[in-house]
Amino acid sequence: MSGTPLISLKDVIKHYVLGSEQITALDGVTVDIPAGEFVVVLGPSGSGKTTLLNLLGGLEAAAAGTICVDGEDITRLSEAALTQYRRHKVGFVFQFFNLLPTLTALENVDMAAEMAGAHAHDPRDMLARVGLGERMSHYPGQLSGGQQQRVAVARALAKNPTLVLADEPTGSLDKETGIEVLQVMRDLNRQTGQTFVVVTHNSAISTIADRVVRISGGKVYMVVENPEPFEPSEVDW
Numbered sequence: 001m002s003g004t005p006l007i008s009l010k011d012v013i014k015h016y017v018l019g020s021e022q023i024t025a026l027d028g029v030t031v032d033i034p035a036g037e038f039v040v041v042l043g044p045s046g047s048g049k050t051t052l053l054n055l056l057g058g059l060e061a062a063a064a065g066t067i068c069v070d071g072e073d074i075t076r077l078s079e080a081a082l083t084q085y086r087r088h089k090v091g092f093v094f095q096f097f098n099l100l101p102t103l104t105a106l107e108n109v110d111m112a113a114e115m116a117g118a119h120a121h122d123p124r125d126m127l128a129r130v131g132l133g134e135r136m137s138h139y140p141g142q143l144s145g146g147q148q149q150r151v152a153v154a155r156a157l158a159k160n161p162t163l164v165l166a167d168e169p170t171g172s173l174d175k176e177t178g179i180e181v182l183q184v185m186r187d188l189n190r191q192t193g194q195t196f197v198v199v200t201h202n203s204a205i206s207t208i209a210d211r212v213v214r215i216s217g218g219k220v221y222m223v224v225e226n227p228e229p230f231e232p233s234e235v236d237w
């Protein structure tokens, strides 16, 4: 089921300087991600997963290489154009939810939708779609971890982004809640056709992916297409 690549990385390199030491976080990554797929990037801790996601999301800059997203090389964008890219094209989901604690669920989602402007989805509708129609006026502190992460998914999707990036989205949840969150993300992927890139160190999660990108030591060493991905409810982790 390989379609047109939405994302195309070529020879991407990223270093961090820590004191006198230079750490190569990405060491020549070349990979294509077709539009509409649910892709899992799988690798151990320290392999470069977060770095890869941050580069894809325009949060950090590559040292070398090209990152084409939706026909545009984001490594060549000005700061202003990159801000527009992050605001309109990318929805982020983080391990620790990153909701604003003083805003209700609805206000958290609403803020993202407002920033995205005209093509955003109705925040109430998004919260209903992640199963939180009855919890809109709750504050993050009044919600369980799984519910908070579903608010974060609604927030990411409310912008109606081209690309949804999730960094260990189940990493701080128990198994049952993690599966619920994955189910919500996969359902949205199937309904909207938006491309999802989910990074994890948990190999069980890769069973639900259309495509698994394996990374180690800052290098992609294998890409496997999965013709019959599992439903999240079937994941055995």
Ligand SMILES: Nc1ncnc2c1ncn2[C@@H]1O[C@H](COP(=O)(O)OP(=O)(O)O)[C@@H](O)[C@H]1O
Pocket (backbone or CB within 6 Å): 016, 017, 018, 023, 024, 025, 043, 044, 045, 046, 047, 048, 049, 050, 051, 052
């Ligand atoms: N801001 C940073 N400064 C210095 N080194 C970093 C920074 N971020 C990541 N690294 C290093 O880059 C490598 C890849 O990190 P990361 O992308 O966070 O891996 P993963 O998400 O797979 O655990 C690791 O060696 C990590 O220590």
Ligand SMILES: [Mg+2]
Pocket (backbone or CB within 6 Å): 049, 050, 051, 167
């Ligand atoms: Mg990480």
